[in-house]
Amino acid sequence: MADLPDARTLPLDEASRAALAERGLEYRLLRSHDGDAIDAHSSAWMRGFAAPEAEEEHLRDVRETMAGRRLIGVYDARGAQAHWPVATVSSWITPVTIPGGELPMWAISTVTVAATHRRRGIARALLEAELRDAHAAGVPIAGLTASEATIYGRYGFAPATQAATWKVDTRRVRWAGPEAPGRIEYIDREAAAALMGELHERTRLQRLGEVPGWPRRWLGHLGLVEKKDRAVRAVRYLDAAGEPRGVLAYKIDEDHEEADADLTIRFLVADGDEAVAALWRFAIEHDLVGTVTAPDRPVDEPLPWLVSDPRVPTSSLTDHGWLRIVDVPAVLEARAYAGPVDLVLRVADPLGYADGAWRVEIADGRATVTEAAGAGADVELTVQELSAAYLGGVSLAVLRAAGRVRGSDAAIAALDLALRVPRAPFLSIVY
Ligand SMILES: CC(C)(COP(=O)(O)OP(=O)(O)OC[C@H]1O[C@@H](n2cnc3c(N)ncnc32)[C@H](O)[C@@H]1OP(=O)(O)O)[C@@H](O)C(=O)NCCC(=O)NCCS
Structure with a gap:
């Protein structure tokens, strides 16, 4: 898609600045080179999401991603931690896949208000400003993923994509899908993260509602950042010509009865149906595993058609990608x-x-x-x-x-x- 505007260069919304100033709060746009302010912003939204206080190293990693976004904080000079914002939001302009192509979307993230400042209209001031900013920048749609489905309808957002959590009792099914002509091999987790990014970028136009990812997103799926997890493993699928077509990050729960472990698919991305099926087969036929669970997967995953008993794979659905036409x-x-x-x-x-x-x-x-x-x-x-x-x-x-x-x-x-x-x-x- 043609060059998109850089949201970081857009001016601060005057209406929300004035409304918050009247309540003694400062509505501030962070500068992308101000590392300390970005770290305090990240610390504040992590606390807002009830996460533990971040290590220095984690904050530095996050800084790289956050510096590319438009970061806004609301500050209360009366607080003991006045350099920490009492409310946060970040946004960036990104393509979203639509039927027949892509559209620029105003992506909104890390919306938090401190527990000490909640329910006084601060989130409303932030969200309404984001929509005014999107409109002023000529970005025709806004998008987000929501922690709770009750927050964003009032601003005109609605769930436009759903996600499914699939579960398969692997002892009750045999593989009934196609024989894959390629092969599966283990790969290093760093290599898997890189391949994930490549395959996601190559395939995101095939799925409506998809947006580009970023390096930390993939490293997180591999358990390499934040909640580091050495139990995560990765395999890739190579087609008959030896081309990598898919990658699967998964984790097997160690705490299990004999031959009855839970295998969780942390992320699966593939270029083509052949690789999707092959990676599912790898998971379903894994030794010592009794249940495969795959959250955040498509609602129309072909899984029931790939196994001997279509009643065994079950899915539960939830709202996932929210859009707001501007x-x-x-x-x-x-x-x-x-x-x-x-x-x-x-x-x-x-x-x-x-x-x-x-x-x-x-x-x-x-x-x-x-x-x-x-x-x-x-x-x-x-x-x-x-x-x-x-x-x-x-x-x-x-x-x-x-x-x-x-x-x-x-x-x-x-x-x-x-x-x-x-x-x-x-x-x-x-x-
Ligand atoms: C969700 C959150 C940002 C709301 O902030 P806030 O400043 O308390 O919200 P406001 O006071 O501006 O409330 C605006 C409206 O949203 C409603 N609202 C706020 N939080 C809500 C929630 N969690 N569920 C349902 N409604 C909520 C308010 O009742 C108010 O409704 P009204 O305008 O119809 O009267 C804040 O509670 C928070 O940080 N939660 C934890 C982190 C989180 O879940 N963030 C969302 C990320 S996707």
Whole structure:
């Protein structure tokens, strides 16, 4: 995707600065070379997420990632630790995969407010400023992953991708999938982290809702940073031509009855179905293992079709990638569609960005969107439902069944058909 703006260079939101100043709090943009301030910011958000106090070395590692982001802290000069922010947020502009390509997305992370300052509207001041910043920078959509699903709906975010935790009782299944023509081999964890990054970057355009990762993300999956874990192992799959096509990081729980251990898949990334199946087979057929658990996997994992008893693999679903449309025409015109549409969409958005009546004409898989003020609406929803349905992760028919979309049967059916996608959207990382 063309060069994206650097979020770190954008000015601080004046409305939130003034609102927080009235409460005696300083809303401050950190400088990317101010290591001490970044470390205090990281220490504050780690405490906000109930993590232990970080070692110096860990803070230095984190600094590298954080220095590339737009970091904002809220400071209370009256505190005993006044150099630690009482609230934190970070953001950066990143591509997100959409049907037919990519879109610039305003990614938001490390939203925390100190337990001493909670429920006074500080998070609201931060989040509303992030959306104003995204809008001012011309970034048409915002995204995040959420610690709790109750926090972000009020700002117009909605879950657009789901993640599944798969579980397989391996004693009850035989492999029934294809024979892989390649081979599996163990690799060093550092090499596995590098291969993960490469394969993720090579394949992220194949999955709707996916975003680029960063080195610490992969090192973390391998147990090489933060919560260091020598129990993590890694294998890669090489195709028949000897090309690395997939990598699996996993851990076997040592505390087990004989031949009944739990194997947890920490991360699996693969270029192509052959490698996905081969790595699953490796996990399922592992000796001494009774259960394989794989969190943060696609909801449409082909697993039930790869084993002798499709009832044995079970999955539980959760919301994962949250999106918030900021610019309706830009977002709708950017994606490809599976069917024609000509209708008026009425979008309600309490924060204003997406609000309005929009004429949506889709022909030959592309949309033209224009303002249609005063026109009668064929489909009515809020920015949350539009954001949830944008990648095809939930159908409008389901949202209508929940009373969250209104309109004519024909218009809803046509729009649903147009939004349909071949595979479920999936975001493989937490950010
Ligand atoms: C979540 C968190 C950032 C909220 O900060 P806060 O400053 O207390 O939030 P605000 O006072 O601005 O509250 C804004 C709104 O969110 C609601 N809210 C805040 N935290 C909530 C929570 N955990 N669950 C549900 N609603 C919540 C408030 O009730 C308020 O609702 P209203 O505007 O409709 O009246 C803070 O509790 C926190 O740091 N939690 C731990 C870390 C975390 O989970 N961060 C989210 C990362 S994804």
